[in-house]
Amino acid sequence: MTALAGETLAGPGAAPARRVVSPWNPANAVTASRFFTLPVFLWAVHHGYHQWATLIMLACGLLDKLDGLVARIFNCKSAFGELFDAIADAACYGFGLIVVAAYGWAPVLPVVGVLTLGAVNTVMRAIYLKRAGRATNYKSYAMERLVAYTGYLIGFATARFEVTFFYWLFLPVMAAILVYDTKRMLIDPIPPALALAPTLAPAEATR
Amino acid sequence: MTNPMSDYAFAVFITIITGGVSFVWFCLDLRNLVLARTLDGSDPSVRDRRFGYSMGLVIATIGVVGSAKFWL
Numbered sequence: 001m002t003a004l005a006g007e008t009l010a011g012p013g014a015a016p017a018r019r020v021v022s023p024w025n026p027a028n029a030v031t032a033s034r035f036f037t038l039p040v041f042l043w044a045v046h047h048g049y050h051q052w053a054t055l056i057m058l059a060c061g062l063l064d065k066l067d068g069l070v071a072r073i074f075n076c077k078s079a080f081g082e083l084f085d086a087i088a089d090a091a092c093y094g095f096g097l098i099v100v101a102a103y104g105w106a107p108v109l110p111v112v113g114v115l116t117l118g119a120v121n122t123v124m125r126a127i128y129l130k131r132a133g134r135a136t137n138y139k140s141y142a143m144e145r146l147v148a149y150t151g152y153l154i155g156f157a158t159a160r161f162e163v164t165f166f167y168w169l170f171l172p173v174m175a176a177i178l179v180y181d182t183k184r185m186l187i188d189p190i191p192p193a194l195a196l197a198p199t200l201a202p203a204e205a206t207r
Numbered sequence: 208m209t210n211p212m213s214d215y216a217f218a219v220f221i222t223i224i225t226g227g228v229s230f231v232w233f234c235l236d237l238r239n240l241v242l243a244r245t246l247d248g249s250d251p252s253v254r255d256r257r258f259g260y261s262m263g264l265v266i267a268t269i270g271v272v273g274s275a276k277f278w279l
Contacts, residue, residue, distance in 0.1 A: 142259040142262040145236075145266050152273060155221065156273055169269060173265060180258055
C-alpha cells in the first residue's frame with residue numbers, strides 16, 4: 001500500500017525533513033481493533049447482557065485513548081491515522097447508539113437527531129477539506145468532548161441509568177457545538193499549517 | 208452466561224467510571240479555562256480552546272448529574 005506522502009516532521013532547530021509513515025503501523029492497528037468490539041457488543045445487547053455490553057463499549061473507548069498513546073510511543077502519527085481514528089469514532093459510537101435504540105434501551109428520536117447532526121458535521125468537514133486543502137490541522141476541543149458524551153449515552157443505556165432526559169439534552173449541546181464549528185470551518189480564515197501537522201501532497205490538495 | 212459482577216457492584220463501578228471521571232474532567236477543564244482566560248482572545252485557537260473547555264464543563268456536569276440520578 002502506498003504510504004502517505006508529503007508529511008513533514010520538523011524538530012526544534014532542525015530543518016524540516018520529509019518523513020513517510022506507513023498506514024500499517026501499531027497505532028492504526030489499535031484503532032482497527034476497535035471494530036472487533038462491535039459484533040461482540042451487538043451479541044451482548046441481543047442477549048440482554050447489560051454488564052457485558054457496558055464493559056465492551058468501555059473497552060472500545062479505552063482503545064480510542066490507547067491509539068494516540070501508541071502513536072506517540074512509536075512515533076507514527078499521520079494524517080491517515082487521524083482520519084482513520086475519526087472514522088472509527090463515528091462508526092463505533094454511531095453503531096452503539098443505533099443498537100441500543102434498536103433494542104429499546106434508548107429513545108429512538110434523539111438518536112436519529114444525533115446521527116443526523118453527525119452526518120451534517122461530516123459534510124462540513126468535507127467542505128473544509130476542500131477549502132483548506134488538507135485533511136488535518138483542524139482540532140475541535142468541543143467536538144472531542146462531545147465524543148465522551150456519546151460514550152455516556154451508550155453507557156447509561158447499557159447500565160440501565162436514566163436515559164431519556166440525557167439523550168434529548170445531547171441534541172442542543174451538539175447543535176451548539178456544530179454551529180460554532182461550522183462557523184470556524186466555513187467562515188473563519190484558515191489557520192496556517194502547524195509544523196507537525198501532516199498535510200496532503202500537493203497533487204492531492206489541488207484535486 | 209453470568210454477569211461479571213453483582214448488580215450493586217456494577218452500579219458502583221459505572222458511577223465511578225462516569226461520575227468520578229466526569230468530576231475529575233470538570234476540575235481539569237475548569238483549570239484549563241481559567242488558564243486560557245489569560246491568553247490573547249484575538250487568536251482563533253484560543254477562542255476555540257475557551258469554547259471547548261466551556262462545553263467540557265457542561266458535558267462533565269451532565270456526566271456527574273446523570274450518574275448521581277441513578278442513586279437519588
